[in-house]
Amino acid sequence: MSETIRLEYRPPHDFADLLGFFAKRAIAGVERVDADSYRRVFTLDGKVGEFVVTHATRGHALELRIDFADTARFPDIAARVRRMFDLDVDIAAVNAHLGRRRHLQACVARHPGQRLPGGWDGFEIAIRAVLGQQVTVAAARTLTERVVRRFGREVETMQSGKVYLFPTPETLAGADLGGLGITGARIATLHAIAAAVRDGRADFRADRPLAEFVRLWTALPGIGEWTAHYLAMRAAAYADAFPAGDVVLRKAVARGDEPVPARTLEAMSQAWRPYRAYAVLHLWRSTMA
Structure with missing residues (x-):
């Protein structure tokens, strides 16, 4: 239908x-x-x-x-x-709040329609986030496509012909991910994520405090604060998620060439609550202008 x-x-x-x-x-x-x-x-x-x-x-x-x-x-x-x-989201409220802040005023004026890019499936975002750790976006996409080609189910649709379904947690929990260019440490993290989601020990519900969501995910091997906050932003739509350790963000608010310390950025971001995730997108975007 x-x-x-x-x-x-x-x-x-x-x-x-x-x-x-x-x-x-x-x-x-x-x-x-x-x-x-x-x-x-x-x-x-x-x-x-x-x-x-x-x-x-x-x-x-x-x-x-x-x-x-x-x-x-x-x-x-x-x-x-x-x-x-x-x-x-009430984008007018977001813009009114962030548009008054020194580091964000010009960003909001330039891009008032900035939204948080979500995703169809939280598990898919989590796998992609780990594959993207410390590599370029293009490299992460290549690694993800390799995983999908090997472990995704091929199906055929009327509109697109032969396509692939993203692998399930059940499939990836025990998958042999060797030979795809993924490091051993990241393979262990991917297996841990898949098993935790499969078994219900990790999920992407947003009906808990942000700090609890972050604690849940950082309890898994290979998942640090940055990845947990990234998942909170994209997989669970937490409007206040904020990866304070992100180097691009720390450079975006710096006065000189050296990025500000993460603790300085965290303190600065308190004035951006409860919309810090939107600040993240604005600041990331400002570095690409």
């Missing part, structure tokens, strides 16, 4: 920026992103589906076309896509 659903949002919304973010990280065979749309294959309840997101031709809305056998799950799919594209 196919249906197109209109997803309203409060403007401004920088849809083009989100597409650009997703395009740099898109997994060939799983996702396809161009200047106007985001498309991916997924599985729910053992059934394979596909969706494509475009901007509506009128009004403040995105259009979501879903191809999936079970129409009863369409509201759930739409809710997940709303989180992916951060459609429910």
Whole structure:
């Protein structure tokens, strides 16, 4: 069954920026992103589906076309896509708060539609985050595609032909990840994440305090504060997640060439609460201008 659903949002919304973010990280065979749309294959309840997101031709809305056998799950799919594209935040409140802060005023004025890029599946984001530790975005995408080609299930859809489903926690928990260019330490972390998610010892629920979410994830081997806060931002939509140790952020607020200490940035960020994750995106974006 196919249906197109209109997803309203409060403007401004920088849809083009989100597409650009997703395009740099898109997994060939799983996702396809161009200047106007985001498309991916997924599985729910053992059934394979596909969706494509475009901007509506009128009004403040995105259009979501879903191809999936079970129409009863369409509201759930739409809710997940709303989180992916951060459609429910009160962006006026975010901008009013951050726009008064010295390091963010120009950023907010330049990009008032900045949103948090989410993801379809928390487990997928976690695996990709570990593969991206200390390597470039392009290198992380290459490693992820290798994992998907070896362990993802190949399926065929009416719209895209042969595509891949991202590997499940059950598959990756015991997968032989050797020979893919992944270090032994990261292989151990990937196995630990997959087993923890499979067994219910780790999840991506946002109904707990941020500090508790971070403690849950940093208890796993190879998961530090940066990765835990990154997961909080992208997999669980915590608006106040803040990886204070991030070197790019520490450089973005520095007066000279040397990045400020993480503790200095953490103290500075207190004035940006409860929207520190939006500050992160603004500051990252400011370094690419």
